[in-house]
Amino acid sequence: MAEPHTSVSEATPALDSLSQWQRVSPIALLYLALRLFKAIFGNVSYLAPVLIVFYQGIQRQPRAFLLGVLVLLLLLVVVALLRYWAFRFRIIDETVEIRSGVLRKAQLNLPFNRIQNVRLQQPLYYRPTGHLCVHLDTAGSKVQEAQLAALPEHLAQQLQHAIYAKRQALASAGQPLESIDDIATRTEPAVAATEPTETLLCRRDIGDLVLYGISNNRVILALGLLAPFYRPLVDMLNEKLPVLGLDISGWFNPAQQSWFGVGLAVLATAMFFMLLITLGSIALSVISYYQFRLYRTQDRYIRRSGLFTRHEISMTLSRLQWVKLQQDWLDKLLGRCNLHYEQMFSPLEAMQQNAGHSKIMVPALHPDAAAQLLYEAYPQQQLAKMALKGVNWRYLIPSALFVSLPLLVISLLLIRTSVWIGSFGMLLSAVVQILLWLRWRKFGYALDTEFLYIRQGVIGADYYCVPLHKLQQLTLSQHWFMRRAQLQHLRCVYAAGALNIPYMPQADAQKLADYALYQAQASGKGWM
Amino acid sequence: MDQQPFYNLVLSDTDLPALAQLNWQPLSPKYKPLIVALELGWTALLTLVWLVLLYQPFWPVDEVHQPLLLFIGLLISGLGLLLATWDHFALPTYAYALREHDLSFQRGLFFRKSTTQPLLRIQHIELKQGPLDRWANLATLQVFSAGGAMHTFQIPGLPADTAQQIRQLILQHKDMQQHG
Numbered sequence: 001m002a003e004p005h006t007s008v009s010e011a012t013p014a015l016d017s018l019s020q021w022q023r024v025s026p027i028a029l030l031y032l033a034l035r036l037f038k039a040i041f042g043n044v045s046y047l048a049p050v051l052i053v054f055y056q057g058i059q060r061q062p063r064a065f066l067l068g069v070l071v072l073l074l075l076l077v078v079v080a081l082l083r084y085w086a087f088r089f090r091i092i093d094e095t096v097e098i099r100s101g102v103l104r105k106a107q108l109n110l111p112f113n114r115i116q117n118v119r120l121q122q123p124l125y126y127r128p129t130g131h132l133c134v135h136l137d138t139a140g141s142k143v144q145e146a147q148l149a150a151l152p153e154h155l156a157q158q159l160q161h162a163i164y165a166k167r168q169a170l171a172s173a174g175q176p177l178e179s180i181d182d183i184a185t186r187t188e189p190a191v192a193a194t195e196p197t198e199t200l201l202c203r204r205d206i207g208d209l210v211l212y213g214i215s216n217n218r219v220i221l222a223l224g225l226l227a228p229f230y231r232p233l234v235d236m237l238n239e240k241l242p243v244l245g246l247d248i249s250g251w252f253n254p255a256q257q258s259w260f261g262v263g264l265a266v267l268a269t270a271m272f273f274m275l276l277i278t279l280g281s282i283a284l285s286v287i288s289y290y291q292f293r294l295y296r297t298q299d300r301y302i303r304r305s306g307l308f309t310r311h312e313i314s315m316t317l318s319r320l321q322w323v324k325l326q327q328d329w330l331d332k333l334l335g336r337c338n339l340h341y342e343q344m345f346s347p348l349e350a351m352q353q354n355a356g357h358s359k360i361m362v363p364a365l366h367p368d369a370a371a372q373l374l375y376e377a378y379p380q381q382q383l384a385k386m387a388l389k390g391v392n393w394r395y396l397i398p399s400a401l402f403v404s405l406p407l408l409v410i411s412l413l414l415i416r417t418s419v420w421i422g423s424f425g426m427l428l429s430a431v432v433q434i435l436l437w438l439r440w441r442k443f444g445y446a447l448d449t450e451f452l453y454i455r456q457g458v459i460g461a462d463y464y465c466v467p468l469h470k471l472q473q474l475t476l477s478q479h480w481f482m483r484r485a486q487l488q489h490l491r492c493v494y495a496a497g498a499l500n501i502p503y504m505p506q507a508d509a510q511k512l513a514d515y516a517l518y519q520a521q522a523s524g525k526g527w528m
Numbered sequence: 529m530d531q532q533p534f535y536n537l538v539l540s541d542t543d544l545p546a547l548a549q550l551n552w553q554p555l556s557p558k559y560k561p562l563i564v565a566l567e568l569g570w571t572a573l574l575t576l577v578w579l580v581l582l583y584q585p586f587w588p589v590d591e592v593h594q595p596l597l598l599f600i601g602l603l604i605s606g607l608g609l610l611l612a613t614w615d616h617f618a619l620p621t622y623a624y625a626l627r628e629h630d631l632s633f634q635r636g637l638f639f640r641k642s643t644t645q646p647l648l649r650i651q652h653i654e655l656k657q658g659p660l661d662r663w664a665n666l667a668t669l670q671v672f673s674a675g676g677a678m679h680t681f682q683i684p685g686l687p688a689d690t691a692q693q694i695r696q697l698i699l700q701h702k703d704m705q706q707h708g
Contacts, residue, residue, distance in 0.1 A: 472675035477641035493675035521629040
């Protein structure tokens with residue numbers, strides 16, 4: 001293994017300047033301080049009670065509070081300074097070595113071949129000086145392994161290229177590091193330490209992002225997080241609004257207004273909030289996906305985007321588990337869909353904040369463009385041409401029997417005592433059943449030599465295009481009634497999650513299961 | 529989109545190894561009696577506890593709480609008995625099957641489930657033996673794949689040496705795939 005990759009450091013002489021122990025650029029101080037700040041104040045929800053106490057404190061003694069804030073900020077800066085001072089690194093012998101820790105010293109040695117992924121991030125304040133923050137992700141450990149908080153742009157990129165080149169060289173040398181399936185042509189991998197060629201696959205402009213913002217109201221989540229502040233907000237509004245000459249509560253008071261007026265006020269308020277939420281959602285979409293570009297190199301997808309902080313995230317082709325085309329009902333109205341390149345999913349990581357940064361999603365695509373991207377990822381797939389098969393109508397029985405029917409019976413009993421509750425229950429029961437009926441109608445699956453296709457959704461639809469050979473595990477199940485009707489549930493477990501096809505004809509389910517297993521076992525292709 | 533040659537899946541049912549023809553093996557004959565006895569033992573113990581609580585002379589239970597305690601106690605004991613009865617009938621349906629390239633496990637009385645794990649996708653294996661398992665010479669085989677903790681594949685109640693053999697076989701298979 002000596003010959004191909006000793007050339008890496010020679011090919012990137014600039015990295016030699018990093019072979020001595022050194023600190024990252026001083027601008028990292030700002031980054032470290034802000035990160036500390038975020039770590040403390042990022043989780044507003046659990047700090048809310050403290051803040052409310054504080055709020056009362058401010059009103060009583062504003063000066064003491066100011067002093068407190070100053071001390072806190074000073075403390076923050078000092079800690080950041082110490083951390084910055086303690087953090088030293090060097091890159092030598094194709095290894096990133098890091099020494100860090102103020103009180104608890106730690107040394108980390110990361111050989112290039114253990115680094116799976118290099119994420120680059122450029123916060124707004126790094127842009128004038130041209131620095132990048134480099135995150136080194138390794139396999140195995142869930143904790144974020146290492147980051148070099150600020151490197152000059154060219155060094156960061158060269159480091160990234162050197163690491164990727166090393167991995168490619170290992171892969172092509174037949175090391176069992178990662179399987180090399182899916183990588184179509186591989187001509188001269190060992191000398192690729194120079195800039196790899198990138199092809200631009202897709203770009204998204206502001207217009208697309210606005211559409212994405214409209215159809216994906218993520219602000220509702222933010223509103224949920226702000227819940228602890230509703231009470232003080234309402235109190236404040238109640239105090240302040242009369243000063244402005246607005247009598248809001250009067251609008252909603254039936255004693256002062258006609259029912260029509262009240263209805264109008266409710267409608268207007270609802271519309272106003274919807275508008276606010278949508279605007280917020282659009283803003284979020286633009287902030288995180290501004291100048292969205294999707295590139296492809298020989299063995300990777302690379303996503304770059306961001307208005308304030310620019311992110312670069314990449315993913316090796318072989319890690320791709322499946323492609324999902326997602327079209328919710330609003331997307332459908334707008335004639336767009338989102339394309340997800342899904343890789344290994346772990347619930348633990350999903351809970352962490354940087355979850356979104358490990359995924360590659362292309363927002364608000366025209367269906368044509370989405371089909372093209374899908375074709376690029378999987379040239380063999382036939383999604384557009386496949387006739388999808390539906391699942392058996394018995395899919396509807398459990399929900400009808402255990403949800404809708406009991407609900408209906410209870411409503412019928414209640415309608416004597418309260419017409420409102422009774423009819424509401426009946427309506428609910430009908431809505432539940434109609435939604436499930438729509439879901440049943442939408443459900444579809446198909447199979448060809450290499451792929452499993454699944455469609456599911458209620459009004460919108462998600463299409464999964466899944467290479468069969470990446471299967472991890474498979475479960476067939478049926479209960480007694482299904483056995484009589486010759487039906488089976490099939491669950492296929494992949495590294496990106498589990499896919500279920502309920503109420504399939506037994507013969508189909510078994511055929512699919514046998515074939516999927518055969519693909520996983522006999523194709524000789526790896527899953528990552 | 530370019531027109532690609534279309535390969536449709538044409539397979540007669542006999543071409544592929546079929547899951548339907550698996551050769552299911554029962555678990556160790558000691559497993560069911562052990563589990564059922566264990567459940568009955570716990571039920572008896574809990575029953576004893578609530579009976580003692582109810583009728584001990586030292587801190588007499590007042591009249592308000594007496595029926596409540598009785599109800600909860602009966603409920604616990606009833607559920608324990610039900611569980612033991614269920615397992616008495618359900619555990620004999622547990623079975624495993626080993627093929628050259630995969631491992632399957634089947635269970636369920638009313639809802640029959642069979643899970644198949646390709647050996648190639650196994651990340652690591654664990655043999656587990658609790659104190660009772662050791663006494664009865666049983667073991668649980670746990671197999672982890674990249675499908676995540678939610679989809680851990682496990683076979684309980686294997687004779688310890690069979691579990692050991694399966695483990696060896698899986699390790700050998702992995703070895704073959706990587707270096708052979």
